[in-house]
Amino acid sequence: MLAAGGALVATSASAATPLRFDQLYGAWTVEGLRFSAEVEKLTGQEVAMRGFMAPPLKAEADFFVLSREPMALCPFCSSNADWPPDIVVVYLRRQATPVDATVPIETRGRLERGSWTDPATGFVSQLRLRDAAFRTV
Amino acid sequence: MRRLLATTALLGGLVAGLLPGAASAQTIFPINRAEILAGSRFDVKVEFAGVVARDALRVTLNGKPLDEAFGKAAEFVEREDGQAASSLVLRDAVLATPGRYVLQASDGQNTASVSWEVYAAPGQRRAQNVILFVGDGMTVANVTAARILSRGIEEGRYRSTLAMDNLPRMATVGTSGSDSIATDSANSAAAYNTGHKSAVNALNVYASRARGTLDHPKVETIASLVRRQLGMSIGIVTTAEIQDATPAAVFAHTRRRNDYIPITDQLLAAQPEVVMGGGSASFLPRSTPGSRRADERNMIDAFRQAGYVFGDSAESMTAAAADPNTRRLLGLFNLGNMDGALDRFYLRQGTVGRFPNQPDLTEQTRAALQVLSRNPAGFFLMVESGSIDKFNHPLDWERSVYETIMLDNALKVALDWAANRDDTLIVVVPDHNHGMSITGTVDDNRPGTEMREKVGVYEQAGFPNYPAADARGYPPRVDVSRRLAVFFANFPDYYETFRPHLEGPNVPAVAQQGQANRFMANERYREANPGGLLREGNIPRSNAQAVHTVDDVILRATGPGSERFQGFVDNTMVFRAMAEALGLGR
Structure with a gap:
């Protein structure tokens, strides 16, 4: 799996490497998560992730949260406490109309890792997709 | 379940004795x-x-x-x-x-x-220790279903009873707050811990007009009193995040129960001797993946520096508690809420794969008693089965019933511990109700294609065919052909499947497109459940889940001071009876 992913990246730099939610973190512990070898390797490269768009605050957004499962609640509306730990923040290349939280989507963007606080919202994330676009699948 | 709660600025209490014309009085x-x-x-x-x-x-x-x-x-x-x-x-x-x-x-x-x-207490101190068990959102139906599934029923008689069935004192408890007949876990737990009634969302403060959530008028908790006045130890054991409303009510003061980071910091300041539950995310520095903090403080390290032994699994917790030198124990077993018994023992859903070594509430209770009983001055211990409520909210009754059985198992640990002592007041009480009720059974072998036709009512209900409980007290399967038919009094739009959710906890409703605060039935349950029923909700569409109900809840108690509980009592009486048993106020 790992080797196949590496070969794909090596042969086709412009193609997005598929990355699944269960590949994001190599270890889950009470004292924190650790990035997986795949994430370490793919950082800075174009990846494709499938998931669900958490209900955004605005009708038009260039920023949304990609989650593994459809989010039942709008986490922005309650508290950070409601977010699952394995989310990915997506920064879109251009604004788009959000899709329903139950519709599976595929997002492509440049993978960025490490703690980062969004200056506009104060939202803290560990993994982001930059210059991203999405489509329903 | 944490819920979106409007933080109303002014929820002042009713003021009697207003003079005429005092429309804008104090x-x-x-x-x-x-x-x-x-x-x-x-x-x-x-x-x-x-x-x-x-x-x-x-x-x-x-x-x-x-x-x-x-x-x-x-x-x-x-x-x-x-x-x-x-x-x-x-x-x-x-x-x-x-x-x-x-x-x-x-x-x-x-x-x-x-x-x-x-x-003040009418007499001398009679209880050396107090153990308060909270079944969060535990309904009468939860207890009945727990007895059916765990003990079995035959020709109308149960084969045996639950531990809580045998407690000698009972009372019905009114759970309303100063702001509303309907309460939440923060407000009701605050009443148990302080004897004061306040408002939804408030933890051990009166809901004043202060802008800052930490600036409201505070009232003292029983934990603070017993340490200050009697030198007793304090224990907090839960299956929820340790910052969740019920455990936080033992020590925290805030108008907003979702203040998880300030609550974590207040926990360190309060330094209860035993702290066990989920919620490590609020302890981790911001740069650590999984953290919920906005600063770089490592609160687990801060607890270690304050003399705590840290355990992150059943094994490390048990070993730490067994060490006779351990006087302070911090056990955190999940980043978020701990998984429930049905998932931990049988279905392996939820986050069990990621956190496979979470202890059971019985093990947590045993470890807490071991550490706390090292203080000859006695202890106050609060044990919460938090996910009875967390599973009743999404109408996932099987999971909430397993959490009820787990609470009863933990109670049994405490009753055995206290059996030959006669110096420990033990109280078991829900903090509020849910609209859950048992109608009869669902029998897959009844005729019809619509699942509602398979609901057996009256004599057609008969008895369910769950397998006998295993040594832990749980039936190893819930997907049987004749199972309990359980429905809730209030609900969002959802698909009633008439079946247990083996795939993971139920998510009845999801946000509508472009409307973050408006929820519709979760379509994932439609095609997978032929014969299921779309139920149109009966509460505002801003609710993704069932909400608490206002009905009285049933308290059970034993030990010195438990005779205070009889007939109807207000939730503030839980505090008062504990204080009186400890001889406080004299």
């Missing part, structure tokens, strides 16, 4: 008819409708000027939070002598007054 905290334990600390606050001149104020307690009555000066705030309204605040007030007190506040034009009862 609001006073503690509120009218408050019951206050003699010697306990509380903040007094008088909120005036507008800006008033300090020298026009006349605030008295039983006719004496306030400062004189409390032996300390109140702070006058001319413009509270920059608003055109004045307040008078007196922190850490104490009334040592039982009796009736009337606080009257006049701004020269309007006068308002409240009356308080200050009480």
Whole structure:
């Protein structure tokens, strides 16, 4: 799996490497998560992730949260406490109309890792997709 | 379940004794008819409708000027939070002598007054220890279903009873708060821990008009009192995040229960001897993936520096508790809420794959008792089965029933521990109700394609065919052909599948497109469940889940002081009975 992913990246730099939610973190512990070898390797490269768009605050957004499962609640509306730990923040290349939280989507963007606080919202994330676009699948 | 709660700025208590024409009279905290334990600390606050001149104020307690009555000066705030309204605040007030007190506040034009009862234990201390078990959102139906699934029923008689069935004292408990007949876990747990009634979302504070969530008038918890006055140890054991409302009510003070980071910091300041549950995310520095903090403090390290032994699994917790030198124990077993018994033992859903070594509530209770009983001065221990509520909210009754059985198993550990002592008051109480009820059974072998036709009512219900419980007290399967038919009184739009959710906890409703606060039935359950039923919700569409109900809940108790519980009691009586059993206020 790992080797196949590496070969794909090596042969086709412009193609997005598929990355699944269960590949994001190599270890889950009470004292924190650790990035997986795949994430370490793919950082800075174009990846494709499938998931669900958490209900955004605005009708038009260039920023949304990609989650593994459809989010039942709008986490922005309650508290950070409601977010699952394995989310990915997506920064879109251009604004788009959000899709329903139950519709599976595929997002492509440049993978960025490490703690980062969004200056506009104060939202803290560990993994982001930059210059991203999405489509329903 | 944490819920989106409107933080209303002004939820003042009812003020009796208003003089005629006092439409904009003062609001006073503690509120009218408050019951206050003699010697306990509380903040007094008088909120005036507008800006008033300090020298026009006349605030008295039983006719004496306030400062004189409390032996300390109140702070006058001319413009509270920059608003055109004045307040008078007196922190850490104490009334040592039982009796009736009337606080009257006049701004020269309007006068308002409240009356308080200050009480003390009628006799000497009778309980060395107090253990408070909270079944969060535990309904009568939860207990009945727990007995059916765990003990079995044949020709109308149960094969045996639950541990909680055998406690000698019972009472029905009113759970309403000062703001509403319907309460939440913060407000109701605060009543148990302080004896004061407050508002939804509030933890051990009165809901004043203060802007800051940490600036509201505080009231003292039983944990603080027993440590300060009796040198007792404090234990907090839960399956929820340790910052969740019920465990936080043992130590925290905030108007907003979702203040998880301030609550974590208050936990460190309070330093209960035993702390066990989920919620490590709020302990981790921001740069650590999984953290929920906005700063770089590592709170697990801070606890270690304060002398705590840290355990992150059943094994490390048990080993730490067994060490006779362990006096302080921090056990955190999940980043978020711990998984429930049905998932941990049988279905392996939820986060069990990521956190496979979470302890059971019985093991947590046993470890807590081991550590706490090392203090000869006694202890106060709160044990919560938090996910009874977390699974009743999404209508996932099988999971909530397994959490009820787990609570009963943990109670059994405590009853066995206390069996030959007669010095430990044990109380088991829900904090509020849910609209859950058992209608009969669902029998897959009944005729029809629509699942509702398979619901057996009256004599067609018969008895369910769950396999006998295993050594842990749970049936190893819930997907049987004749199972309980359980429905809820209130619900969002959802698909009723008439089947257990083996794939993971139920998510009845999801947000509608572009409308973050409007929920619709979760379509994932439609095609997978032929014969299922779309039920149109009966509560506002802003609710993604079922909400608490207002019905009384059933309290059970044993040990010295438990005789206080009989008939109907208010939720504040839980605090009062514990305080009286400990001889407080004298």
